Amino acid sequence: MSKRLEIRPERxxxxxxxxxxxxxxxxxxxxxxxxxxxxxxxxxxxxxxRCEAVCPKDAVAFSEFDLLFGxxxxxxxxxxxxxxxxxxxxxxxxxxGGSSETRTPAMxxxxxxxxxxxxxRATVQAQIAKKGEPAS
Amino acid sequence: MEQRIRIRHFNIGSCNGCDIExxxxxxxxDRLQLVSQAERADLLLVTGAMTAKNAERVNLEGVENGxxxxxxxxxxxxxxxxxxxxxxxxxxxxxxxxELMVAVYGCPPxxxxxxxxxxxxxxxxVCVHGDA
Amino acid sequence: xxxxxxxxxxxxxxxxxxxxxxxxxxVVTHATxxxxxxxxxxxxxxxxRYREPDAAIFVIERICGICSHAHTTAFCEAVERxxxxxxxxxxxxxxxxxxxxxxxxxxxxxxxxxxxxxxxAAAEPLAWAVRNEVTECLVRLTDNRIHYGMNxxxxxxxxxxxxxxxxxxxxLEPLADRIGExxxxxxxxxxxxLEDHGxxxxxxxQEAWGTGPNGRAAGIPVDVRVQEPYSAYVxxxxxxxxxxxxxxxxxxxxxLRELRTSLDLVYRLLxxxxxxxxxxxxxxxxxxxxxxxxTVEAPRGANRHRxxxxxxxxxxxxxxxxxTPRSLHGLERALVxxxxxDVRRIVASFDPCMSCADTDGAQ
Numbered sequence: 001m002s003k004r005l006e007i008r009p010e011r012x013x014x015x016x017x018x019x020x021x022x023x024x025x026x027x028x029x030x031x032x033x034x035x036x037x038x039x040x041x042x043x044x045x046x047x048x049x050r051c052e053a054v055c056p057k058d059a060v061a062f063s064e065f066d067l068l069f070g071x072x073x074x075x076x077x078x079x080x081x082x083x084x085x086x087x088x089x090x091x092x093x094x095x096x097g098g099s100s101e102t103r104t105p106a107m108x109x110x111x112x113x114x115x116x117x118x119x120x121r122a123t124v125q126a127q128i129a130k131k132g133e134p135a136s
Numbered sequence: 137m138e139q140r141i142r143i144r145h146f147n148i149g150s151c152n153g154c155d156i157e158x159x160x161x162x163x164x165x166d167r168l169q170l171v172s173q174a175e176r177a178d179l180l181l182v183t184g185a186m187t188a189k190n191a192e193r194v195n196l197e198g199v200e201n202g203x204x205x206x207x208x209x210x211x212x213x214x215x216x217x218x219x220x221x222x223x224x225x226x227x228x229x230x231x232x233x234x235e236l237m238v239a240v241y242g243c244p245p246x247x248x249x250x251x252x253x254x255x256x257x258x259x260x261x262v263c264v265h266g267d268a
Numbered sequence: 269x270x271x272x273x274x275x276x277x278x279x280x281x282x283x284x285x286x287x288x289x290x291x292x293x294x295v296v297t298h299a300t301x302x303x304x305x306x307x308x309x310x311x312x313x314x315x316x317r318y319r320e321p322d323a324a325i326f327v328i329e330r331i332c333g334i335c336s337h338a339h340t341t342a343f344c345e346a347v348e349r350x351x352x353x354x355x356x357x358x359x360x361x362x363x364x365x366x367x368x369x370x371x372x373x374x375x376x377x378x379x380x381x382x383x384x385x386x387x388x389a390a391a392e393p394l395a396w397a398v399r400n401e402v403t404e405c406l407v408r409l410t411d412n413r414i415h416y417g418m419n420x421x422x423x424x425x426x427x428x429x430x431x432x433x434x435x436x437x438x439x440l441e442p443l444a445d446r447i448g449e450x451x452x453x454x455x456x457x458x459x460x461x462l463e464d465h466g467x468x469x470x471x472x473x474q475e476a477w478g479t480g481p482n483g484r485a486a487g488i489p490v491d492v493r494v495q496e497p498y499s500a501y502v503x504x505x506x507x508x509x510x511x512x513x514x515x516x517x518x519x520x521x522x523x524l525r526e527l528r529t530s531l532d533l534v535y536r537l538l539x540x541x542x543x544x545x546x547x548x549x550x551x552x553x554x555x556x557x558x559x560x561x562x563t564v565e566a567p568r569g570a571n572r573h574r575x576x577x578x579x580x581x582x583x584x585x586x587x588x589x590x591x592t593p594r595s596l597h598g599l600e601r602a603l604v605x606x607x608x609x610d611v612r613r614i615v616a617s618f619d620p621c622m623s624c625a626d627t628d629g630a631q
Contacts, residue, residue: 001411002242002249023318023326024210024217043213046243048326048417053425066246069206069253072213072239147280149306152623153333153414155280156377163380163396172277189305194282217327218308220317244333244414 002047003062005040007079011059014081014096018051018060027051029081029095036081036095042067042074059097086115088122140169141258144177148194149218150184154209154244158183161247161254168254179258180205185215186225196229204257205229205237208250213239235260271297276611284622286615290608299603299611301596306623311586319582321347321421321575328573329415331588332624334377337363337370338566339588340419342573345498347421350560350577351552357500357542359423364500365537366410366418367564368530372402374567375481375523375530378619379450382520385613388457394450398527401443405436423547433538440535447527454524459517465606466516466614468598480569481522482595482618486514492565499564504533516602516617523619554581568592568621590624 005027007018019027019038026045029038052060059079084094093115114122147155158181162168171177180203186194207229210216229237240253276286284303288296310331318324321343328343329336341363348355355363380395403413409428410416418424469486470476476483476490483490491508493501509525511518554577563572569591576585599618603611 002245021323023323024214024219041214042241043239044210044216044219045241046210046216046326046330046415048243048415050326066249067241068245068249069238069240069256072207072237074213074239074241145280147283147306149308150623151306151330151333151336152621153330153336156333157414159377160396160400172281184306185308187306187308189307190282193305217330218313220313243330246413 002042002045002067004042004065004067005045005051005078006061006063007038008059008061009079009097011057012079012097013057013059014079014094015056016095017054017056021050021054023048023050027078028075031083031092031095033092034083036083037077038079038081039075040078041076042070043072044075084113086118087113088118089115091115138167141167141254142169142171142176142178143181143254144171144174144179145181145183146194146196146199148182148184148190148196148212149187150209150211154183154211157244157247158208158250161250164247165251165255168251174199174201174203177203179203179254181208181254182206182212182229183208185211185218188225191225200229200236202236204260206250206253206257207237207239208253209240209245210243213241216243274608284620286603286611288603288608288611294608296603296606296608296611299600301600301615301620303596303620303622311588314586315583319584321577321581321583324583324586325419325421328588329417332590332621333414334374334621335370335566335568335571335624336415337366337418338564338571339573341367341499342562342564342566342571343575344419344421345562345564346560346573346575347577348560349562350554350556350558350575351421351581352555353422353548353552355423355548356545358427358544359546361500361537361541362424362428362546363419364504365534366406366416367499368534368537369402369406369409370416371567372527372530372534373399373406374619375527376402376450378616379454379520379523382462382613382616383454383458385616386458386461388453391450391453391457394446394453398443398446398450401439401446405439405443408432408436420547422549422551423545425547427546428541433541437535437538440531440538444528444531447524447531450527451524454520458520462515462517462520462613462617464513464515464517465610466602466617467514468595468602468618469514470598477594478563478570478572478591479595479598480565480567480591480619481509481519481526482514482569482598484508485511485518485522487512492563492570496563498562500537504536505529514602516614519617519619551581554579558584566591568619568624569594590621592621592624595620 016029019029024044026041081095083092207213270292287300289298314324329340331339376399383392476488489508489510493505511521558577561574572589574587578584
């Protein structure tokens with residue numbers, strides 16, 4: 001049935017699995033300089049509830065009230081996301097959910113706050129430091 | 137006695153899901169009536185996303201001519217699941233303002249939602265562009 | 269005798285058009301039905317953009333709004349055969365009972381259209397009452413009115429809980445009474461108008477194959493559920509519903525009787541739903557030549573889906589054959605010799621689905 005889509009901000013961790021699973025592109029993700037957001041277009045939604053089924057945190061919900069009619073272009077923001085910046089090079093490389101509860105302790109560790117390229121460099125350097133230079 | 141709302145229904149490429157709920161809406165409300173020509177209609181109703189084959193034979197440009205338009209379902213509003221196929225085209229329906237055009241959300245929307253959208257649009261005062 | 273060509277006026281000309289040649293007595297000399305305008309390139313869309321089978325289901329469901337579950341059932345069975353899996357028996361039973369409710373929803377809607385065209389004042393609202401009641405059953409069981417979203421590869425998406433089963437079973441007996449009333453009103457109001465009109469008798473079983481109620485109305489017992497059983501039909505349906513003569517009344521009578529046989533099957537399946545899981549969670553890699561094909565009896569006849577997967581289980585090729593085109597030449601022949609004023613009701617008696625009739629296969 002046609003109901004309004006909502007994302008519970010206290011549960012969402014910004015994995016955007018919902019966006020990836022949407023068959024029509026009703027759910028989309030936008031990324032800006034310092035933030036991001038998930039948007040939803042009721043005019044594009046087929047109310048298949050795949051997003052609800054796929055969400056690993058039970059964050060996607062459809063309200064109990066019926067959605068009847070409205071503007072043809074009906075895209076609205078449904079979840080604000082924070083941009084994770086690489087602690088080495090400063091470039092944004094991931095989005096995550098807003099609240100601090102959704103950030104796991106592991107995300108606070110130095111290695112995971114690195115973008116893939118810097119993480120690769122840091123891993124190689126750590127291996128070299130442990131084992132010495134490779135034989136050439 | 138309330139006047140019947142005469143509706144010209146354009147099915148421009150629907151799977152028929154919305155069309156059968158429109159039929160159910162016609163059955164449920166005695167105020168709604170289908171007519172076969174836009175010139176005789178009070179309101180236009182559209183189901184489906186415009187297909188390449190229909191684009192060759194159906195021209196919707198200007199058809200609304202100041203009439204309110206009700207787009208029923210995701211395909212009419214936005215091409216729905218078919219928005220990624222080259223066979224689905226924009227329907228060229230103008231205007232794109234809330235005053236004269238609404239979309240009934242769903243795939244398909246319920247007959248009750250369709251009836252409420254039609255009644256809402258029919259009761260608005262609409263301005264006719266140019267000379268009537 | 270002056271002959272002229274006319275295009276039949278109908279309320280939604282964008283869907284299909286009927287061109288007639290009529291003589292001065294308004295008798296049809298030849299007829300052509302033009303359709304195919306709703307072609308949306310589904311086959312290509314699936315093979316290019318929706319290659320994961322569980323995502324493709326959402327598009328395939330929307331090939332047609334009236335036989336949407338029949339399409340996804342055929343698709344899932346085709347993929348499951350390519351993967352070499354059998355779904356749990358509970359899932360199979362639910363797929364089947366939803367398919368039979370869909371058949372009832374489709375047939376009752378068609379009977380309402382036929383009744384409207386015949387101006388049957390009692391039969392038309394009764395047909396709608398049946399259709400609305402069946403829709404309520406589907407809502408209670410699947411949470412949806414039209415696209416039920418019940419199928420996925422390996423089984424069904426949601427289970428049916430015991431309260432839903434109980435409430436639906438309780439609705440079936442009053443629904444059976446309604447169907448009885450509908451049948452009686454059709455005999456009284458519709459039969460005198462349609463009997464002996466719009467005759468189409470296929471020459472043999474091959475011509476009738478896959479034409480659903482249209483072939484069965486001409487005395488030919490073609491029915492995929494009986495001849496090539498699938499899902500939970502094995503052992504349940506014994507004989508196809510068959511009428512003689514192939515006229516417009518016979519076709520309506522087949523659909524009326526099938527309301528009853530479908531209701532009985534829904535009752536039996538709901539009363540005895542197998543326990544157990546509703547889907548296979550871990551799907552294996554494709555087997556053999558990675559191809560699967562499945563044919564189901566949709567409300568209008570045989571739906572056949574063919575799929576070829578990649579080694580990883582993604583869709584490489586996909587094609588659909590839908591039932592309505594098999595009846596179209598018969599429909600055109602059945603109009604010849606009929607009065608022009610009877611054309612629309614004879615067309616309706618074939619129950620053509622013009623969105624289905626437009627699906628392309630993929631390469």
